[in-house]
Amino acid sequence: MDFAFSPTAERLRETLLDFMDSHVYPNEAVARRQIAESGDPHTHPPVMTELKAEARRRGLWNLFLPHRTQWTEGLSNLDYAPLAEIMGRSHIASEACNCSAPDTGNMEILTTFGTPEQQEQWLHPLLEGEIRSAFAMTEPAVASSDATNIECRIERDGDDYVINGRKWWISGAADARCKIFILMGKTDPSAPRHLQQSMVLVPRDTPGVNIERALPVFGYMDQEGHCEIELRDVRVPVTNVLGDEGGGFAIAQARLGPGRIHHCMRTIGAAERALELMCRRVTSRVAFGKPLADQGVIQEWIADSRIEIEQARLLTLKSAWLMDTVGNKGARIEISAIKVAVPNMALRVIDRAIQAHGGGGVSDDFPLAAMYAGIRTLRLADGPDEVHRMQVAKRELRRQAG
Numbered sequence: 001m002d003f004a005f006s007p008t009a010e011r012l013r014e015t016l017l018d019f020m021d022s023h024v025y026p027n028e029a030v031a032r033r034q035i036a037e038s039g040d041p042h043t044h045p046p047v048m049t050e051l052k053a054e055a056r057r058r059g060l061w062n063l064f065l066p067h068r069t070q071w072t073e074g075l076s077n078l079d080y081a082p083l084a085e086i087m088g089r090s091h092i093a094s095e096a097c098n099c100s101a102p103d104t105g106n107m108e109i110l111t112t113f114g115t116p117e118q119q120e121q122w123l124h125p126l127l128e129g130e131i132r133s134a135f136a137m138t139e140p141a142v143a144s145s146d147a148t149n150i151e152c153r154i155e156r157d158g159d160d161y162v163i164n165g166r167k168w169w170i171s172g173a174a175d176a177r178c179k180i181f182i183l184m185g186k187t188d189p190s191a192p193r194h195l196q197q198s199m200v201l202v203p204r205d206t207p208g209v210n211i212e213r214a215l216p217v218f219g220y221m222d223q224e225g226h227c228e229i230e231l232r233d234v235r236v237p238v239t240n241v242l243g244d245e246g247g248g249f250a251i252a253q254a255r256l257g258p259g260r261i262h263h264c265m266r267t268i269g270a271a272e273r274a275l276e277l278m279c280r281r282v283t284s285r286v287a288f289g290k291p292l293a294d295q296g297v298i299q300e301w302i303a304d305s306r307i308e309i310e311q312a313r314l315l316t317l318k319s320a321w322l323m324d325t326v327g328n329k330g331a332r333i334e335i336s337a338i339k340v341a342v343p344n345m346a347l348r349v350i351d352r353a354i355q356a357h358g359g360g361g362v363s364d365d366f367p368l369a370a371m372y373a374g375i376r377t378l379r380l381a382d383g384p385d386e387v388h389r390m391q392v393a394k395r396e397l398r399r400q401a402g
Contacts, residue, residue: 001318001321002321003078003314003317003318003321005078005079005082006076006079008075008079009075009078009079009080009082009083012059012060012063012075012079012083013082013083013086015058015059015060016060016083016086016087016097017086019054019055019058019060020086020089020090020093023051023054023096024051024090024092024093024096025090027047027050027051027092028090028091028092028367030045030047031045031047031048031092034046034047035223041214041221041222041223041225042174042175042176042214042221042223042224042225043223044175044176044177044223045223048092048095048096051092051096052095052096052097052098052129054096055096055097055098056129060096060097061097061098061129062097062098062099062107062127063075063080063083063084063097063099064080064084064099064104064107064108064258064262065104065107065108065111065127066080076320076324077258077261077320077321077323077324078317078320078321078324080262080265080320081265081316081317081320083099084099084262084265084266084269085265085266085268085269085272085313086269087099087266087269088265088266088267088268088269088270089269089270089272089273090273091367091370091371091374094266098127098129101171101259101262101263102133102134102135102171102172102259103126103132103133103172104258104259104262105135105255105256105258105259106126106133106134106135106180106182106255107123107126107127107133108254108255108258109182109199109242109251109254109255110122110123110126110182110242111123112254113242113243113247113251113254114242115239117239118201118240118242122179122180122201125179131177131178131179131180132172132175132177132178132179132224133172133178133179133180133181133182134170134171134172134173134178134180134181134182134204134227135170135171135181135182135255136167136170136173136181136182136183136184136202136229137150137167137183137184137252138167138168138169138170139151139152139165139166139167139168140166140167140168140228141166145383145384145386145387146387147184147197147249147252148193148194148196148197148249150184150185150186150197151165151186152164152165152166152167152183152184152185152186152231153165153185153186154183154185154186154187154198154200155187156187156238157235159237159238160235160236160237160238161187161200161235161236161237161238161240161241162233162234162235163183163185163200163202163208163231163233163234163235163236164231164232164233164234165185165231166228166229166230166231167183167228167229167231168215168226168227168228168229169215169226169227169228169381170226170227170228170229171222171224171225171226171227172224172225173204173211173214173225173226173227173229174211174214174224174225174226174227175223175224175225178204178224179203179204179205180201180202180203180204181201181202181203181204181209181229182199182200182201182202182242183199183200183201183202183231184197184198184199184248184252185197185198185200185248186198187245187246187248188245188246191246194249194250195246195247195249196246196249197246197248197249197252198241198242198244198245198246198247198248199241199242199243199247199248199251199252200236200240200241200242201236201240201241201242202231202234202236202240203236206234206235206236207234207235208231208232208233208234208235209229209230209231209234210229210230210231210232211227211228211229212227212228212229212230213227213228214226214227215227215228217373217374217377218373218376219373220370220373220374222374254328256382256383257323257328257329257331257332257335258323258328259382260335260338260339260382260383261316261319261320261323261335261338263339263342263343263378263381263382264312264316264319264338264339264342264343265316265320267342267343267346267375267378268309268312268313268316268342268346270346270350270371270375271305271309271312271345271346271349271350272309273367273371274305274346274349274350274352274353274368274371275302275305275306275309275349275353277353277357277366277367277368278301278302278305278349278352278353278356278357279293279302281353281356281357281360282295282298282302282356292356298356301352301355301356304348304352305348305349305352308345308348308349309345309349311341311345312338312341312342312345312346315334315337315338315341315342316338316342318334319331319334319335319337319338322334323335332391333391333392333395336383336388336389336391336392337388337392339378339382339383339385339388340385340388340389340392342378343375343376343378343379343385344379344385346375347372347375347376347379350368350371350372350375351372353368354368354369354372
């Protein structure tokens with residue numbers, strides 16, 4: 001098991017670290033201010049256009065995509081891990097490098113399953129950073145942790161599909177640059193359970209697509225928006241199906257594996273930044289006659305945080321290595337394991353950092369409160385903890401049974 005990074009990854013890592021210090025961190029407050037001054041929480045801050053141009057100039061663009069194209073170097077999952085971790089330290093870094101969800105997962109499945117016409121119309125503008133996209137799977141009326149529950153209907157009518165249903169927590173849909181939804185619904189409810197669903201490309205401006213509201217997360221309204229959407233008699237050509245009709249569930253699984261590990265990679269970066277902020281805070285504050293850093297309980301928080309981050313990183317790197325060596329399916333259980341372990345680890349680290357900051361920790365003067373709110377959603381997104389624990393337990397029971 002070799003976790004060594006390639007020379008290309010090492011070069012990109014140094015370039016990315018410099019980009020973070022020189023451009024990303026200094027512009028976090030600028031982006032927040034520009035959004036606030038616009039009066040629209042979903043506006044695209046002008047500084048992001050500048051950051052994207054600089055990222056492209058430095059070769060820090062579409063780093064996530066393992067397929068070598070004119071836009072990408074074709075990094076392995078293991079090589080992408082340290083880069084995603086660095087980007088995860090800031091809420092604006094991934095978008096600056098065109099490596100932010102949900103676009104990354106959508107670009108991957110368009111690369112793998114899209115027709116040449118679909119790729120020309122949607123994948124190429126996404127890879128260029130000209131548009132954004134959304135992935136419409138989750139629904140409010142069913143337990144979407146089991147994707148076979150989905151009720152949204154996609155019915156054939158001549159050369160068209162007619163779509164009716166309701167989706168929610170559709171990330172990215174509130175951004176005016178979001179031009180395409182990859183929507184999952186049922187094309188044949190009478191088919192075997194895992195062959196009932198299909199994925200269809202739905203342009204955002206299609207008649208019948210109604211974005212009803214953007215949902216806040218613990219009171220935070222994200223720039224990209226997490227939306228509830230009604231689809232009423234939405235009509236798209238049958239040629240908009242992604243892959244094969246009835247193949248939606250399999251495509252979803254192909255999409256969610258890399259998406260889950262990318263979330264975990266970025267979350268480790270967030271935990272690292274929280275630990276860094278905690279150490280900085282406790283060395284600068286004095287209570288009861290000595291620096292907070294000299295208090296035994298504080299040292300315990302710091303030690304536990306470092307230990308837990310390293311454990312989570314090693315399991316994530318193992319998962320990335322397995323994806324590279326035996327494929328995404330072969331790494332499925334390890335991905336489920338990190339999907340539970342990493343967000344829970346990060347929440348513990350961030351919570352300690354909040355406590356060390358006192359009242360400042362729950363304010364917007366520091367990134368910790370927003371960081372906690374965002375990462376708490378990862379215990380639900382891309383499958384809740386309970387489902388992933390069930391997968392790990394089932395594999396372990398089979399292994400023990402011989």
